[in-house]
Amino acid sequence: MPFRPRAPRKKPKAPPPQTPPEQSGQSGQPGQAAQPGKPERPKLSEHRWTAHTAELAQTSVRQVARRLPALVGQAMALAWRANRLDTAAAVGLNVLAGLFTAFGLLATTGVLTALFSAAPTPDRVRDALPSLLLVAGAFALQGGLQAAAGWAQARLEPQIERIVEMRLYRLSTGIDLAALDDPDFLDDMKRAETRGMMAAPTMVRHTIDLVTGLSGLVAAAGALGVLHPALLPLLLLTAVPLAWAAVRSARMRYLTILTLVPSRRRRGILADLMTNRTQAAEVRSFTVRDLLLRQYEELATHERDVELDLTRRQAVTRVAGDGLQGIAGALVYVALGFLLWQGAVPLAVAGAAVFAIRTGRTSLANLVYAVNRCYEEGLYFADYLRFCAEADKRLPVPVASPLPVPARFGVIRAENVTFTYPGADAPSLRDVSVELRRGEIVALVGENGSGKTTLAKILAGLYFPQSGRVLWDDVPLARVDPEELRERIAVVAQDHTHWPMTARQNVIMGRPDVARAVDAAVAASGADEVIAELAHGYDTLLDRRFDGGAELSGGQWQRLAAARGFYRDEPLLICDEPSAALDARAEHALFERIRSHARGRTVLLITHRLASVRMADRVYVLEKGEIVGHGDHLRLMAEGGLYADLYTLQASAYHASTPP
Numbered sequence: 001m002p003f004r005p006r007a008p009r010k011k012p013k014a015p016p017p018q019t020p021p022e023q024s025g026q027s028g029q030p031g032q033a034a035q036p037g038k039p040e041r042p043k044l045s046e047h048r049w050t051a052h053t054a055e056l057a058q059t060s061v062r063q064v065a066r067r068l069p070a071l072v073g074q075a076m077a078l079a080w081r082a083n084r085l086d087t088a089a090a091v092g093l094n095v096l097a098g099l100f101t102a103f104g105l106l107a108t109t110g111v112l113t114a115l116f117s118a119a120p121t122p123d124r125v126r127d128a129l130p131s132l133l134l135v136a137g138a139f140a141l142q143g144g145l146q147a148a149a150g151w152a153q154a155r156l157e158p159q160i161e162r163i164v165e166m167r168l169y170r171l172s173t174g175i176d177l178a179a180l181d182d183p184d185f186l187d188d189m190k191r192a193e194t195r196g197m198m199a200a201p202t203m204v205r206h207t208i209d210l211v212t213g214l215s216g217l218v219a220a221a222g223a224l225g226v227l228h229p230a231l232l233p234l235l236l237l238t239a240v241p242l243a244w245a246a247v248r249s250a251r252m253r254y255l256t257i258l259t260l261v262p263s264r265r266r267r268g269i270l271a272d273l274m275t276n277r278t279q280a281a282e283v284r285s286f287t288v289r290d291l292l293l294r295q296y297e298e299l300a301t302h303e304r305d306v307e308l309d310l311t312r313r314q315a316v317t318r319v320a321g322d323g324l325q326g327i328a329g330a331l332v333y334v335a336l337g338f339l340l341w342q343g344a345v346p347l348a349v350a351g352a353a354v355f356a357i358r359t360g361r362t363s364l365a366n367l368v369y370a371v372n373r374c375y376e377e378g379l380y381f382a383d384y385l386r387f388c389a390e391a392d393k394r395l396p397v398p399v400a401s402p403l404p405v406p407a408r409f410g411v412i413r414a415e416n417v418t419f420t421y422p423g424a425d426a427p428s429l430r431d432v433s434v435e436l437r438r439g440e441i442v443a444l445v446g447e448n449g450s451g452k453t454t455l456a457k458i459l460a461g462l463y464f465p466q467s468g469r470v471l472w473d474d475v476p477l478a479r480v481d482p483e484e485l486r487e488r489i490a491v492v493a494q495d496h497t498h499w500p501m502t503a504r505q506n507v508i509m510g511r512p513d514v515a516r517a518v519d520a521a522v523a524a525s526g527a528d529e530v531i532a533e534l535a536h537g538y539d540t541l542l543d544r545r546f547d548g549g550a551e552l553s554g555g556q557w558q559r560l561a562a563a564r565g566f567y568r569d570e571p572l573l574i575c576d577e578p579s580a581a582l583d584a585r586a587e588h589a590l591f592e593r594i595r596s597h598a599r600g601r602t603v604l605l606i607t608h609r610l611a612s613v614r615m616a617d618r619v620y621v622l623e624k625g626e627i628v629g630h631g632d633h634l635r636l637m638a639e640g641g642l643y644a645d646l647y648t649l650q651a652s653a654y655h656a657s658t659p660p
Contacts, residue, residue: 071378075207082159086152093149098215104138157201164200171391179394182422196384203377210370216363223356245321246372267299412436417468443605446622461485490568494577496561500543525562
């Protein structure tokens with residue numbers, strides 16, 4: 001069965017929703033008192049899905065260590081999927097570089113032993129030369145291997161980006177349409193698309209850096225263990241302060257960014273309003289520039305204050321961590337001096353140990369940084385994975401043994417259909433039944449919010465009702481492939497997309513380019529006059545943001561959208577307010593063309609222009625999601641009711657005493 005819209009997801013309780021800052025005229029800065037006689041402006045509130053941050057705030061080093069293997073596994077699985085050879089090279093070469101690091105550190109003992117001997121200086125230098133060559137060779141090989149590993153690692157990142165991007169966009173374009181009416185789902189998708197998607201290659205990079213740091217640390221620790229076992233635990237002790245500071249800092253940033261997502265999303269909307277050409281005229285006409293700037297500044301100021309507070313808290317944490325790490329490092333050198341004083345280690349071994357300690361501390365710092373970033377990016381990547389898992393649930397379930405969609409149906413029926421949008425308190429459609437016969441023009445009329453467009457989308461298989469069913473002939477839509485069904489439908493929509501493509505591409509929309517059919521569809525819609533005025537005809541790019549691009553008026557776009565619907569030449573044509581942007585002459589011409597185009601096809605017409613509904617074979621009148629009348633124009637006028645009221649109201653504006 002196809003996906004059916006579900007009830008809204010249950011989420012942890014959070015403080016009651018507050019009015020966002022953009023909906024109030026007060027300044028609303030934190031701590032500001034309300035003006036006398038005016039309600040206090042609510043503070044910026046956290047979104048409901050930030051309620052789980054309480055659990056994240058308790059994250060400790062132990063929890064990071066417990067979660068780290070899973071994060072590393074996710075990162076390596078993603079890298080392996082992107083490119084196995086590059087992944088193996090990045091990891092393997094780093095591990096091999098660590099072996100040469102250990103070899104070089106141990107060879108340093110031979111150099112120092114020769115240099116600290118009692119022989120004459122020339123003899124000491126000559127005796128140290130073989131070990132010195134080994135050290136140089138080992139570290140040269142280490143550098144070369146790490147460079148090669150870095151090249152393989154750099155190759156991985158764009159490949160990983162492509163994988164995560166394509167997965168998200170396949171899901172976002174394939175999920176059931178009702179999912180995009182769920183605001184919580186939209187917030188989750190925004191988080192996944194921005195920070196979550198960017199975290200994937202970064203997490204893989206830091207995971208490989210983790211391997212690099214771990215290899216260097218193991219090499220240094222191994223060398224220290226060989227030189228004197230007592231030095232090893234002291235070196236590892238220096239990891240604790242760094243790990244504590246890194247985990248705490250990562251947790252702070254994640255919680256801050258998580259809390260700021262709603263504010264940043266709203267700020268992005270305001271930025272689009274101030275920079276988008278579509279809204280530019282209204283911004284100036286209604287003189288809302290100052291209002292938009294004030295709302296944007298309030299949000300930006302709030303985010304700045306939160307970010308500055310985060311910076312302060314992170315700085316305190318880093319200072320504390322560095323201080324503790326310095327104390328731990330000093331203890332290592334004190335222990336080494338004590339061993340020298342006691343004669344437990346020779347001077348040459350102590351010198352080699354100093355090199356090993358310095359190398360180990362560098363590798364340890366790199367390792368802790370990589371663990372920190374891997375954990376932090378893993379939090380955001382987990383948001384991406386959670387969204388993908390949720391989106392997977394909202395994909396239409398493939399129909400087992402789907403039935404073929406009738407190529408030329410005889411009748412479409414909706415039987416007792418009820419539909420509720422996600423999160424809505426009341427259904428948009430209640431027990432609705434309609435019938436569309438082949439070759440008919442069927443109109444849906446009613447006031448705004450009556451359910452006309454929702455019913456049209458259900459008949460087209462874009463929404464699936466919670467109860468009731470839709471049949472094309474005797475084939476229920478629940479048993480057909482949705483993509484095959486949509487190939488049988490053409491749409492002329494009121495809110496059509498202004499695709500930034502050429503005029504020809506705006507008509508054919510991915511279907512085969514048949515020049516004669518394009519010309520016929522353009523002529524049928526009246527868009528031939530529009531094409532004739534374009535500098536490059538069909539090849540004109542319809543977006544003025546690009547060099548040589550053109551922009552159309554609302555009525556011109558409406559004609560082109562009609563041509564898009566006519567070009568599909570399918571048995572069902574849905575026209576949703578197709579003349580909203582047309583003048584009276586163009587509107588009359590379009591409806592005549594729709595009538596002509598309807599021969600042999602079924603047209604579902606949604607319009608508020610009731611004068612155009614008279615040509616319909618059947619009219620369904622909707623009110624608050626229910627059918628309150630149906631029949632042809634004359635019957636509905638004779639019955640009175642909502643249709644007659646609306647028609648008479650519109651006709652009175654033209655001083656028409658009786659309908660023609």
